[in-house]
Amino acid sequence: MATENKSFHTIYKAHSNLVFNLALQYVQNNEDAEDITQEVFVKLYQNIGKFDGSQASIKTWIYRIAINHSLDFLKAKTAKKRFGFITSLFNSASNEPIIEASHFNHPGVAAEDKEALQKIYKYINELPDNQRTAFILVRLEDKNQKEVAEIMETSVKAVESLLQRAKQSLQKKINFTEGYF
């Protein structure tokens, strides 16, 4: 148990910032990113024995877990929000608070850029999961397309295409609100 904890701590020290920052790119909220990081490392601890080093590096494996957890977290949150809304329709007298969307609280964003970045992240969040992941990894995490292809378990061409579509989609949305940019 002690050696397990020691090696786990080494893995945590090397990759916790990676997981936390990646989660922040998906949820843009400090508390939610902390929750995701916690879930990712608990899962990692439980499944470390199943890790096959010949298939992928531990970093790639951690990236995959973090991406899946972030997307699942967002799906669960949306479902909760919908359920809360439906419950409030049938039970308007209830004093229970309706679950609100998390507010934008990214620790890496300066106050003066907050408004502009909040809008861009809103558009990024509207992208399909695959396009969003490709965009986040390439544009925000500075990964090259080959690394992204490995993380997403797809080809470099597919990543290129996802990225192209994501850019086009973002461009359309930005042009639509031209007044802002």
Place this chain on the structure above:
Amino acid sequence: MKNESYILSKVKKAEVPPYLYTRIMQGIKALEDKKVPFKWKLSWAVAAALLLLFNVISFTGEENRDANSQVQTSTENVYDNVVNDIYHD
């Protein structure tokens, strides 16, 4: 898109809060505490098997008893129906 790229480049990397490791270890410990030990799993399995066995035995015993009691009832009926009506005529 240039503007967008420029603004996105302003996002800085954040540091993971120092208390998170303790929180994670607590989460792991809570999960491990929840895990049922093998001894308990085995005891439950044996208890369930014994209960099932007991039910099967009592069920088959009941069936035999039913069959016996049917025979007994039929025999009793035969004796009950013995009425010597000659004397009443």
